[in-house]
Amino acid sequence: xxxxxxxxxxxxxxxRIEKRKLWSVPVKQGQTNFPYAAQFIKILRSTTDLKGNxxxxxTAYLVTSLSQEKADNKYLLDSIRxxxxxxxxxxxxxxxTFDEDRSQIRTGSAPRVFATMRNLVISxxxxxxxxxIASGLRKLSWNSERSLELIGV
Numbered sequence: 001x002x003x004x005x006x007x008x009x010x011x012x013x014x015x016r017i018e019k020r021k022l023w024s025v026p027v028k029q030g031q032t033n034f035p036y037a038a039q040f041i042k043i044l045r046s047t048t049d050l051k052g053n054x055x056x057x058x059t060a061y062l063v064t065s066l067s068q069e070k071a072d073n074k075y076l077l078d079s080i081r082x083x084x085x086x087x088x089x090x091x092x093x094x095x096x097t098f099d100e101d102r103s104q105i106r107t108g109s110a111p112r113v114f115a116t117m118r119n120l121v122i123s124x125x126x127x128x129x130x131x132x133i134a135s136g137l138r139k140l141s142w143n144s145e146r147s148l149e150l151i152g153v
């Protein structure tokens with residue numbers, strides 16, 4: 001079986017050059033215990049400073065249920081990069097706007113409950129077209145009835 005060449009991207013920014021190579025191979029019957037696995041993925045990330053020094057390499061292995069017909073290497077690499085932008089923006093909002101890292105809530109199920117509530121607030125604001133969560137929270141604090149409207153009360 002002939003496999004397509006790896007998908008390669010090179011990005012320059014934040015004082016570094018990052019090169020990513022992604023390979024994928026189809027999963028054969030009985031090859032894994034993951035019941036819906038369709039492809040194995042390998043990503044090699046190489047990072048240097050802008051002068052090409054301080055090489056750092058990282059390899060990640062993933063499994064996806066998407067077949068090669070539904071997700072070629074380019075699609076997989078774009079999806080993985082897109083996931084991190086979403087993940088980073090959510091954590092940034094939680095860390096900066098809600099100051100989550102300094103929370104004193106640490107016992108029982110309370111940390112999970114409060115994290116869920118923060119995520120719910122962020123989602124409700126985003127679904128209602130709010131671009132800046134901090135600004136949206138300020139506006140809600142000025143009009144408590146608006147908060148109830150967001151949850152349909």
